[in-house]
Amino acid sequence: MTIEDYAFGRIRIEGRSYTSDVIIFPDRVDASWWRKEGHCLRPDDLAAVVAAAPEVLVVGTGALGVMRVPDETLAWLGARGIEVRCAATGKAVEIFNDLAKSKKVVAALHLTC
Numbered sequence: 222m223t224i225e226d227y228a229f230g231r232i233r234i235e236g237r238s239y240t241s242d243v244i245i246f247p248d249r250v251d252a253s254w255w256r257k258e259g260h261c262l263r264p265d266d267l268a269a270v271v272a273a274a275p276e277v278l279v280v281g282t283g284a285l286g287v288m289r290v291p292d293e294t295l296a297w298l299g300a301r302g303i304e305v306r307c308a309a310t311g312k313a314v315e316i317f318n319d320l321a322k323s324k325k326v327v328a329a330l331h332l333t334c
Contacts, residue, residue: 227332267329275303279320280328283331
C-alpha cells in the first residue's frame with residue numbers, strides 16, 4: 222500500500238480517497254476505524270492491528286498532533302513485539318511510505334485535528 226496524498230481530513234491510498242480515520246494494513250484499508258475515547262489511543266482500539274502482527278505500527282496523531290498515545294498503550298504494543306512510531310499525520314505518512322518498502326507495517330491515522 223502507498224499513501225499518495227494527505228491533507229487535513231482527507232487521504233488518498235492506492236488511488237482511493239478517504240475522509241475518515243483509517244487503519245492501513247498491507248492488504249487492505251479499514252476506513253471505519255474510530256477510537257472509543259476519540260483523541261486518545263487505547264489498547265482496545267488496536268485489536269485488529271495486533272492480529273495483523275506488524276513489525277511496526279505508525280500512528281498519525283492528527284494534523285496538529287491532538288490525538289494522544291499514552292505510555293500504557295506504547296508498553297502494551299511493545300510487549301507484543303510491535304515497534305511504534307508516532308508523529309503528526311503528515312509526517313506519519315512519510316514514515317509509513319518509507320517503512321512499507323522494507324517492513325511489515327500498519328498505519329493508524331487520525332486525519333483531522
